[in-house]
Amino acid sequence: MYSLHDQPLVSFIKWVGILGTTIGIVTVLFVSMLLFIIFQKNVKAATVLFLSVLIGNVGNKLLKALIERERPTFPEHIEDGFSFPSGHVMVGLLLFGMIAYYLIRASQTIKVKQTILISTSLLLILIGFSRLLEGEYFLTDIIGGYIAGGLVLIGMISIDQVLHTKIERRKGKNDVAL
Structure with missing residues (x-):
């Protein structure tokens, strides 16, 4: 794979790979959180999105520390730490799974939902x-x-669904009380 490193198409793939770096993830995370809050008035989604990334990052560091697998040795090696x-x-x-989940849930048509999932x-x-390249x-x-x-994504979506159900039940009780 590394022999493809300098091919023209690889430049595009490496550019996309930036979205998986710390800078890419933090940027997409905070822009997405702001968009959820501003356009959907959905603070819960922004919070669960933030917690998903936080839990994933901490969990990843714990797994790396437990497994301690060394990285491949390549000439332009830039990452430190363990690899698995x-x-x-x-x-x-x-991050992108939770964003897709929220977008799919808010979408009205199957075509839009399929486009989000495929993209x-x-x-x-x-x-x-890109990481292999x-x-x-x-x-x-x-x-x-x-x-x-x-696995963490499944857990976070489950937590979100439980929270969503509780919020809907409270709204229902408040509507009945009025």
């Missing part, structure tokens, strides 16, 4: 592929990032 699971993939999956999936695949991770690190991120 890929934090770019794990936290990126949580998000493609983005996440490119983020993982950079030579920072082994394929199993990327797969581990998808699995760990996916």
Whole structure:
């Protein structure tokens, strides 16, 4: 994979991979939180989104510390620390997965929901592929990032659904009381 490092298409894929870096994730996180608050008046979504990324980041660091897998050795190696699971993939999956979840839930048509799902999936695949091209991770690190991120994503969506149900029940009780 690393031999493809300097190919023209790889430049695009590496650019997309920036969305999985700390700067990319923090930027997308805070812009998304602001958009949820401003346009949807949904502070809960912004909070759950923030907590998802925070839990994913802390969980990733704990897994790396427990497993202690060394990174691949490539000439232009820029990342420090252990490699398993890929934090770019794990936290990126949580961030973009939660954003997609909220957008799909707010969407009215199947076509829009499918477009969001396909676009998000493609983005996440490119983020993982970019990390392989950079030579920072082994394929199993990327797969581990998808699995760990996916499990946390399922948990966060479940928590969000429980919160959503409780909020709706309270609204229903308040409407009956009026």
